[in-house]
Structures are given as C-alpha cells and as structure tokens.
Amino acid sequence: MSRVRVAPSLLACDLARVADEVRSVEAAGADLLHFDVMDGHFVPNLTFGPGLCAAVRQITKLPLDVHLMVSNADELLEPFAQAGANRIAVHAEAVVHLNRTLDHVRALGVTPGVALNPGTPVGVLDEVWPLVGFILVMSVNPGFGGQHFIPGVLDKLARLGPERDRRAPAVELVVDGGVEAANAAVLRRLGVDILVAGTAVFGDSDRGRALAALRGEETR
Ligand code: DX5
Ligand code: ZN
Numbered sequence: 001m002s003r004v005r006v007a008p009s010l011l012a013c014d015l016a017r018v019a020d021e022v023r024s025v026e027a028a029g030a031d032l033l034h035f036d037v038m039d040g041h042f043v044p045n046l047t048f049g050p051g052l053c054a055a056v057r058q059i060t061k062l063p064l065d066v067h068l069m070v071s072n073a074d075e076l077l078e079p080f081a082q083a084g085a086n087r088i089a090v091h092a093e094a095v096v097h098l099n100r101t102l103d104h105v106r107a108l109g110v111t112p113g114v115a116l117n118p119g120t121p122v123g124v125l126d127e128v129w130p131l132v133g134f135i136l137v138m139s140v141n142p143g144f145g146g147q148h149f150i151p152g153v154l155d156k157l158a159r160l161g162p163e164r165d166r167r168a169p170a171v172e173l174v175v176d177g178g179v180e181a182a183n184a185a186v187l188r189r190l191g192v193d194i195l196v197a198g199t200a201v202f203g204d205s206d207r208g209r210a211l212a213a214l215r216g217e218e219t220r
Pocket of ligand 2: 035
C-alpha cells in the first residue's frame with residue numbers, strides 16, 4: 001500500500017498571509033494544495049476565483065487541486081486551467097452533462113475528478129469511471145471548513161474502494177471534510193489515496209507534525 005498523500009485546504013489558512021501559508025505547507029512536505037471554490041449558490045458560502053489560483057500558482061510548485069462547488073462549473077473550467085490548476089473536480093450534483101464536462105477538463109490538459117456529496121449515491125459514477133482521474137468523496141456537506149466528519153461516509157468508502165479496484169484501479173480516491181488524525185487511520189485502511197485537510201493542517205502551528213499525524217507516521 002503506497003503512502004497516503006495529503007492536500008491541505010487553503011480554506012482554513014490565514015488568508016491575510018496566504019503566501020506564507022502556502023510556503024509553510026510546501027516546506028513541510030504537503031503533496032498537493034486543495035483550492036475550495038464556492039459560489040454562494042451551489043453552496044451557501046463564497047470563496048476564491050481563478051485570480052487567487054493564478055497568484056498561488058506563482059509561488060508554489062505543488063499541484064493545484066481545484067474543487068469547484070459552483071452551479072456553473074462549465075464556465076469556470078478554462079479560467080482555472082489558465083490559472084494553473086492541475087486537477088479540477090466538478091460536483092456530480094451540479095453538472096448536467098457530466099460526460100462532456102469531464103472530457104472538456106481532460107482536453108484542457110487538466111486531470112478531471114468527480115465530487116460526490118454525502119447524500120449522493122456512488123451509482124452516478126457508473127458511466128464515467130473511464131473518464132475520471134479521481135473521485136472526491138465529501139465527508140461533510142460542502143460549504144464550510146471545520147465541520148465534523150459524517151461517519152456514514154465510511155460505509156460508502158468501503159463500497160467504493162473495491163469498486164474502484166475492480167473497474168478503474170488507477171482512479172484515485174480522495175476524501176474531503178472533517179479529516180483529522182483521529183479518523184485518518186480508518187480512511188487509510190479503506191484505501192483512500194489522498195486526504196484533504198483544512199483545519200487539521202492549518203490549525204496546527206507545526207505543519208510537519210500535522211501532515212505526519214494524518215499519514216500515520218511517527219514524529220520525533
Ligand atoms: C468543504 C471543503 C473542504 C473543507 C476541508 O466544503 O470542500 O475542502 O474546507 O476543511 P476541513 O478539513 O476543515 O473540514
Ligand atoms: Zn474541498
């Protein structure tokens with residue numbers, strides 16, 4: 001089993017010091033940078049657009065993992081690709097022509113992902129396994145950082161892991177929302193490839209310690 005990767009979510013960083021925050025997690029060994037885009041419509045909150053993404057692109061080599069929580073994802077694919085996104089997840093609940101949208105992301109040279117809300121069944125993936133690079137399983141209802149992990153999502157992951165192994169072993173499983181050291185062990189055992197963590201990383205002044213705890217590594 002390969003080492004789980006960790007994607008700190010900038011939603012939880014000190015935005016007044018965003019450059020320092022990005023550099024701190026990169027120096028501490030983060031694997032990706034998760035970028036939560038909210039439109040005040042698909043979710044109740046508003047966050048960042050392609051402008052901040054492009055600015056962050058200038059100061060880090062980390063892959064930028066863009067999570068679009070928006071109603072009009074199709075209109076934002078090109079702007080985020082131009083802003084330097086390496087990966088873009090769209091919500092199955094928000095996109096009407098999922099096949100077309102995923103193809104569009106890939107044509108832009110970006111790895112496409114599908115995000116699923118906690119209440120969305122995994123069956124919506126049935127026809128798109130060959131098109132995706134990753135599945136972003138939400139373990140909170142999207143819109144805010146710092147929420148509690150919804151335990152029922154573990155059952156969903158327990159079904160999704162074997163299905164992924166059978167149908168598309170190269171597709172990465174990503175979990176997002178309320179991830180912390182206390183639940184990371186079970187997520188790793190369930191075959192999750194990437195843990196998105198906002199509060200658990202940026203809420204700890206020692207980012208190296210936070211990343212190690214999520215990976216289940218010893219710290220000195
Ligand atoms: C929720 C976002 C998550 C969230 C993660 O809508 O998609 O990425 O900010 O933050 P924590 O780890 O604090 O739940
Ligand atoms: Zn997210």
